[in-house]
Amino acid sequence: MCGIVGYIGPRDATPIILNGLKRLEYRGYDSAGLAVLQNGKIEVRRDAGKLSRLEELLRESPIVGAPGIGHTRWATHGAPSVQNAHPHLGQSGDVVVVHNGIVENFLELRDELRAEGTIFRSETDTETIVHLVEHHQSAGLSLIEAARRTFQQIKGANVIVLMSAREPEKIIAARLGNAGGIVVGFGDGEMFAASDIPAILEHTRKVLFLESRQVATITCQGVTIETLEGKPVQPQVSNVPWDPVAAEKGAYRHFMQKEIHEQARSLTDTLAGRVEFDTARIRLPELNLDAALARRINKIYITACGTAAYAGMVGKLLIEKIARIPTEMDIGSEFRYRDPIIDENTVVLAISQSGETADTLAAMEEGRRKGAVIWSIVNAIGSQAMRIADGYISMQTGPEIGVASTKAFTAPLVDQYMLAILLADLRGTLDDKTRHALVADLRLIPNLAGRTLSREADVELVAHSLKDIRDCLYLGRGINMPIAYEGALKLKEISYVHAEAYPAGEMKHGPIALIDENMPVVALAPKDPWYEKMVSQIQQAKARGGKVIAVATDGDELTASMADHVLWIPETPWMLSPVITVLPLQLLAYHIAAIRGLDVDQPRNLAKSVTVE
Ligand code: BG6
Numbered sequence: 001m002c003g004i005v006g007y008i009g010p011r012d013a014t015p016i017i018l019n020g021l022k023r024l025e026y027r028g029y030d031s032a033g034l035a036v037l038q039n040g041k042i043e044v045r046r047d048a049g050k051l052s053r054l055e056e057l058l059r060e061s062p063i064v065g066a067p068g069i070g071h072t073r074w075a076t077h078g079a080p081s082v083q084n085a086h087p088h089l090g091q092s093g094d095v096v097v098v099h100n101g102i103v104e105n106f107l108e109l110r111d112e113l114r115a116e117g118t119i120f121r122s123e124t125d126t127e128t129i130v131h132l133v134e135h136h137q138s139a140g141l142s143l144i145e146a147a148r149r150t151f152q153q154i155k156g157a158n159v160i161v162l163m164s165a166r167e168p169e170k171i172i173a174a175r176l177g178n179a180g181g182i183v184v185g186f187g188d189g190e191m192f193a194a195s196d197i198p199a200i201l202e203h204t205r206k207v208l209f210l211e212s213r214q215v216a217t218i219t220c221q222g223v224t225i226e227t228l229e230g231k232p233v234q235p236q237v238s239n240v241p242w243d244p245v246a247a248e249k250g251a252y253r254h255f256m257q258k259e260i261h262e263q264a265r266s267l268t269d270t271l272a273g274r275v276e277f278d279t280a281r282i283r284l285p286e287l288n289l290d291a292a293l294a295r296r297i298n299k300i301y302i303t304a305c306g307t308a309a310y311a312g313m314v315g316k317l318l319i320e321k322i323a324r325i326p327t328e329m330d331i332g333s334e335f336r337y338r339d340p341i342i343d344e345n346t347v348v349l350a351i352s353q354s355g356e357t358a359d360t361l362a363a364m365e366e367g368r369r370k371g372a373v374i375w376s377i378v379n380a381i382g383s384q385a386m387r388i389a390d391g392y393i394s395m396q397t398g399p400e401i402g403v404a405s406t407k408a409f410t411a412p413l414v415d416q417y418m419l420a421i422l423l424a425d426l427r428g429t430l431d432d433k434t435r436h437a438l439v440a441d442l443r444l445i446p447n448l449a450g451r452t453l454s455r456e457a458d459v460e461l462v463a464h465s466l467k468d469i470r471d472c473l474y475l476g477r478g479i480n481m482p483i484a485y486e487g488a489l490k491l492k493e494i495s496y497v498h499a500e501a502y503p504a505g506e507m508k509h510g511p512i513a514l515i516d517e518n519m520p521v522v523a524l525a526p527k528d529p530w531y532e533k534m535v536s537q538i539q540q541a542k543a544r545g546g547k548v549i550a551v552a553t554d555g556d557e558l559t560a561s562m563a564d565h566v567l568w569i570p571e572t573p574w575m576l577s578p579v580i581t582v583l584p585l586q587l588l589a590y591h592i593a594a595i596r597g598l599d600v601d602q603p604r605n606l607a608k609s610v611t612v613e
Contacts, residue, residue, distance in 0.1 A: 009190020
């Protein structure tokens with residue numbers, strides 16, 4: 001996905017847009033650009049590479065003015081280059097556009113426009129949009145009419161922001177389907193538009209989120225919303241509970257390191273207002289779950305992508321164990337096409353940090369199409385996955401900027417644990433004693449996380465010993481099997497090491513062939529019901545000369561006697577142990593990548609959330 005920022009008001013748009021793009025660079029960072037109306041003419045500056053290249057260009061040839069629109073790109077059509085970077089100017093130089101998504105019918109539209117003599121200067125689908133708008137303007141339509149006509153012609157999920165020199169008093173923004181959101185921000189005599197809240201948080205917390213197939217006309221005084229067909233829509237304004245500091249790195253070298261260390265607080269926040277420790281009751285008001293619904297649920301499908309999928313794998317185990325409801329975990333991109341068996345008593349629970357991942361949203365729509373109850377666990381306030389669900393749980397961790405997800409992994413583990421208790425409680429299948437014990441364990445988690453994170457220096461030492469590895473095998477069992485997958489994903493995402501994870505019991509059926517002195521094995525062996533089994537897996541790996549890095553519970557001398565390195569964690573209730581066992585693996589991957597001098601927050605080829613299929 002890409003990042004978009006727009007500004008209209010009395011101030012110079014350039015610095016406002018640049019700062020906003022900096023806060024969105026996690027969305028895509030292979031090229032960037034901005035356009036500003038300067039002395040009645042649209043001036044464009046854009047370059048391939050990081051935002052810093054654009055800043056350099058603007059120092060050499062500055063532009064001052066307003067309104068303005070800007071973009072940071074994650075390429076889909078056309079390689080990262082100056083020609084393909086956004087914004088794209090029309091032939092008349094009057095209209096300029098930035099875009100997120102894919103114009104699925106751009107080839108035929110391009111041929112039609114070419115047949116009329118339009119000259120294309122890039123390989124992008126985006127350029128089709130600006131030429132179409134100019135085409136309709138030349139037929140006498142106003143900017144908004146030409147824009148709406150164009151938006152009705154293009155196919156696919158798209159977010160578009162454009163402006164024109166001939167109508168400088170407005171910016172047009174549109175959302176067509178699930179290609180990431182567009183949020184409009186209200187200032188004092190000025191207005192903002194952005195792909196995500198962190199870009200405008202320093203200016204305002206008063207926002208509205210465009211729904212799909214809506215167009216916003218934004219002026220200095222405010223905004224009018226209409227459908228593509230021109231029907232007026234009443235804006236739904238809301239206030240964002242996040243503070244601007246949340247979008248800052250603070251004293252940390254990277255957002256990822258900051259977000260890893262925020263987990264003691266984010267885990268406290270995800271419990272906030274939801275747990276009555278004295279009565280051992282869970283409250284999840286936005287889920288709209290009552291006893292009648294809880295009792296008729298016959299199946300739960302958890303669906304998600306990337307790191308969120310591994311959180312779902314833990315959730316499956318927790319919901320089946322505590323609430324005894326059959327639960328499956330399905331990767332979003334598979335679930336949407338596999339014709340799952342669903343009826344009105346089925347729940348589809350989507351997990352998504354951004355709430356804008358196209359495959360996860362499509363899986364939700366597949367569930368909707370088949371009559372399921374749709375729930376979501378989401379971090380991004382006002383995102384699509386939060387708005388289209390029948391009920392949701394907000395992760396309440398604040399903005400997550402590092403592309404590799406960390407605090408938005410541990411929060412949904414706790415959210416699913418709370419959900420499982422609430423379901424069992426409402427179904428009347430949980431006795432008081434067990435419920436009190438399960439709820440009491442929640443109180444321990446923020447402190448256990450803090451204690452584990454305070455051992456960062458020990459993890460960094462182990463990272464130094466692994467800084468030159470090429471491959472790595474992660475092993476786990478039971479409730480910590482998904483943590484092996486998440487640990488391996490973190491190492492892949494940010495240090496580009498070929499890391500593979502396996503259910504440890506499967507090792508002897510194949511991957512054990514990989515083990516030798518060059519294949520480090522990260523083994524999750526906390527004191528949980530699968531501990532003895534993991535000890536024998538570690539012995540098998542050691543017997544083949546493998547170098548073992550074990551995640552083990554304080555005082556576990558047996559594991560310490562076998563392993564080459566131990567990443568210690570405090571004693572933790574087993575059903576919540578994944579929240580703690582993952583922390584040293586997040587730190588390990590972080591430090592290996594940092595020691596290698598890699599761009600931890602913006603790893604190559606990745607984006608914070610992928611809004612295209
Ligand atoms: C990827 C991100 O693009 O999407 C991962 O790089 C993330 O970090 C995955 O886990 C799913 O994103 P989300 O926002 O749906 O949880």
